[in-house]
Amino acid sequence: MPHPESDAWFARARAVTPGGVNSPVRAFAAVGGTPRFMASGQGAWLRDVDGNEYVDLVCSWGPMLLGHAHPEVVAAVTAAVARGTSYGTPTTTEVELAEEILGRTPVERVRLVSSGTEATMSAIRLARGFTGRDLVVKFAGCYHGHVDSLLASAGSGLATLGISLGVSTTPGVPESSAAQTIVLPYNDRAAVEAAFAEHGDRIACLVTEASPGNMGVVPPAAGFNAFLAETCRRHGALFVSDEVMTGFRVSRQGQWGLDGAVEGWTPDLMTFGKVMGGGFPAAAFGGRADVMAMLSPEGPVYQAGTLSGNPVATAAGLATLRLATDEVYARVDEVAGTIAAEAAKALTAAGVPHVLQANGNMFSIFFTDAPAVTDYATAAGQDTGAFKAFFHAMLDRGVYLPPSAFEAWFCSSAHDDRAVQQVLDALPAAAEAAAA
Ligand code: PLP
Numbered sequence: 243m244p245h246p247e248s249d250a251w252f253a254r255a256r257a258v259t260p261g262g263v264n265s266p267v268r269a270f271a272a273v274g275g276t277p278r279f280m281a282s283g284q285g286a287w288l289r290d291v292d293g294n295e296y297v298d299l300v301c302s303w304g305p306m307l308l309g310h311a312h313p314e315v316v317a318a319v320t321a322a323v324a325r326g327t328s329y330g331t332p333t334t335t336e337v338e339l340a341e342e343i344l345g346r347t348p349v350e351r352v353r354l355v356s357s358g359t360e361a362t363m364s365a366i367r368l369a370r371g372f373t374g375r376d377l378v379v380k381f382a383g384c385y386h387g388h389v390d391s392l393l394a395s396a397g398s399g400l401a402t403l404g405i406s407l408g409v410s411t412t413p414g415v416p417e418s419s420a421a422q423t424i425v426l427p428y429n430d431r432a433a434v435e436a437a438f439a440e441h442g443d444r445i446a447c448l449v450t451e452a453s454p455g456n457m458g459v460v461p462p463a464a465g466f467n468a469f470l471a472e473t474c475r476r477h478g479a480l481f482v483s484d485e486v487m488t489g490f491r492v493s494r495q496g497q498w499g500l501d502g503a504v505e506g507w508t509p510d511l512m513t514f515g516k517v518m519g520g521g522f523p524a525a526a527f528g529g530r531a532d533v534m535a536m537l538s539p540e541g542p543v544y545q546a547g548t549l550s551g552n553p554v555a556t557a558a559g560l561a562t563l564r565l566a567t568d569e570v571y572a573r574v575d576e577v578a579g580t581i582a583a584e585a586a587k588a589l590t591a592a593g594v595p596h597v598l599q600a601n602g603n604m605f606s607i608f609f610t611d612a613p614a615v616t617d618y619a620t621a622a623g624q625d626t627g628a629f630k631a632f633f634h635a636m637l638d639r640g641v642y643l644p645p646s647a648f649e650a651w652f653c654s655s656a657h658d659d660r661a662v663q664q665v666l667d668a669l670p671a672a673a674e675a676a677a678a
Contacts, residue, residue: 243638247291251279272646273630278637283310285656288642296642297661299581301652303644304455304487304516307574308565309656315520315561322557328549336551339560343518343526346495346563347485348508352528353537354551358486358515359387362449364545365511365527366391369447369480371543372536377407377441379448379479381428383457383618386449386484386513394420428454428617429463434473442477447511449482452497455650456487457621458606459599462501471507480533483509486525487650490517490563492602493571500602517566520558523549570655571603577657578603584666585673592673594628604650609676621648628676635675639668 255262263269263277270277278290286309288298298310308315322335340352355361366378366389378391386392393415394408410420424441426433428450438445448470454460467483474481485496489512493499502508510533515525528534536543549555582605586598595611608615609628615621629647636643641664644651 243292243294243640245276245278245290245292245294248276248279251291252276267644267646267649270645272626272648273633275634275637277645278642285309285311286654286658286661294640296637296640297657297664298642299651299653299665300642300644301654302516302521304491304650304652305519305521306652306654307491307517308520308562308570309654310521312562312565312656314565315558318557318561319520319522319554322554325553327554328552330548333551333553333556335553335556335560339518339524339551339556339563340526342560342563343514343528346490347498347512347514347528348502349512349528350531351534352526353534353545354556355525355527355545355547356523356549356552356555357387358484358513358525359389360547361486361513361515361525361527362386362392362482362484363389365482365513365529366447366449367545368527368533368537368543369482369511371541372533373446373478373480375444375446375479376422377424377445378422379424379426379434379437379445380408381450381454381618382425383428383460383621384449384451384454384484385456386451387486390415390419391423392449394423394425427619428457428460429466430617431466431469434470438473438477438479442479445477445479447480447482448474449484452483452485452488453492453500453601453604455601455604455606456648457618458608458615458648459601459604459650460615460617460621461599461601463616465505467497467501468505468507471502471509474510480510480529482511482513484513486513486515488601488604489514490566491652492604494566494568497601518559518563519555520560520562522552522555522558524552524555524559573655574603574653574657577653577655577662578605578651580662581651581653581665582607585669588669588673589676591670592677594632594673594676595625603653606650609647624648631678632672632676635672636665636668639664639671641665641668641672
């Protein structure tokens with residue numbers, strides 16, 4: 243597909259913005275080529291500035307559960323904008339959105355913020371304030387936003403399972419900050435036990451993606467989240483379940499609806515974003531009432547935001563959640579199941595080694611001959627060259643996949659039969675390209 247306008251805009255963008263983008267993955271660095279500049283979205287479809295149309299399997303990295311420009315969300319947003327865009331006072335919509343979140347999840351109190359990064363950053367500060375401890379445990383391959391202390395990777399000592407404190411993964415994060423973080427391999431109970439045995443009385447919280455999607459989809463082993471919750475409880479640490487990606491997406495109640503609600507445990511704190519903002523900057527953290535009571539102005543742990551609970555963003559989020567009925571989740575599950583199965587079938591037919599992994603309606607395909615991907619080390623063993631060829635062949639056939647092998651694919655309830663068929667039609671040639 244020709245894209246001279248995207249080329250021209252990318253050149254202009256690079257002259258004014260580092261890498262030409264406002265979030266790194268958008269730059270196509272992992273797949274090469276020119277990122278497409280999108281001009282509009284409608285339902286399952288994106289249209290770029292050259293007029294090319296794509297079936298969208300990114301969905302803004304998760305938020306667009308109902309598809310783009312859903313008429314009822316647009317109406318709610320338009321009405322909110324007409325009433326004024328920000329007052330810096332409490333509004334009724336904030337309360338209604340909070341009530342909707344409490345109605346779907348086990349959190350007893352919730353605070354609205356503007357991004358998932360803010361949500362996890364604030365949850366960690368609160369956990370430290372509540373416990374009077376400093377250390378945070380996270381898993382390699384889990385992303386929680388660009389929070390200083392969570393941009394840490396495993397220290398070399400992990401290789402031998404002697405647990406060490408993390409080292410910074412980016413210049414600009416003080417080693418002192420990364421050293422407050424213990425980084426463990428995902429799905430590894432022994433590593434968790436060892437970390438708590440060694441540092442248990444210094445650990446404020448363990449934070450985990452409720453079901454990781456940021457190294458590709460790597461679901462928790464059966465009972466793993468319950469084990470984490472129980473381990474934290476035994477050691478007086480808080481269990482922070484990051485549902486920024488999974489919340490209100492993989493089910494009405496998010497990932498917790500698929501495991502905690504069934505198994506009978508609750509996180510101490512949870513973080514949310516993406517779907518609950520309906521495509522606007524809105525996110526949240528919440529949890530136990532006694533922990534949340536530590537938050538200012540009720541308690542001493544400070545947290546604030548000029549645009550927190552913004553009336554337009556909360557109107558979009560509230561409309562989206564109210565429209566996200568059981569039928570919506572059933573349709574998204576069905577679409578995701580069809581696309582995932584057909585993609586795997588096409589790759590098998592072309593002889594491309596791969597593993598399909600799914601968690602509810604989130605899925606990804608790892609281009610690997612490993613039998614399963616259970617942690618970051620196995621995810622990292624992928625053939626990224628094969629993905630790159632697959633990605634561009636799909637793009638050329640009007641399917642917009644995440645431009646990285648380490649991302650989940652997202653569908654919406656607006657993916658109708660025509661959109662799904664366009665994806666299915668593109669798969670055989672893309673699989674052949676990956677095989678080449
Ligand atoms: N937590 C998880 C699990 C995420 O997937 C993300 C973003 O992708 C974040 C936190 C950060 O959210 P945001 O990009 O809104 O800051």
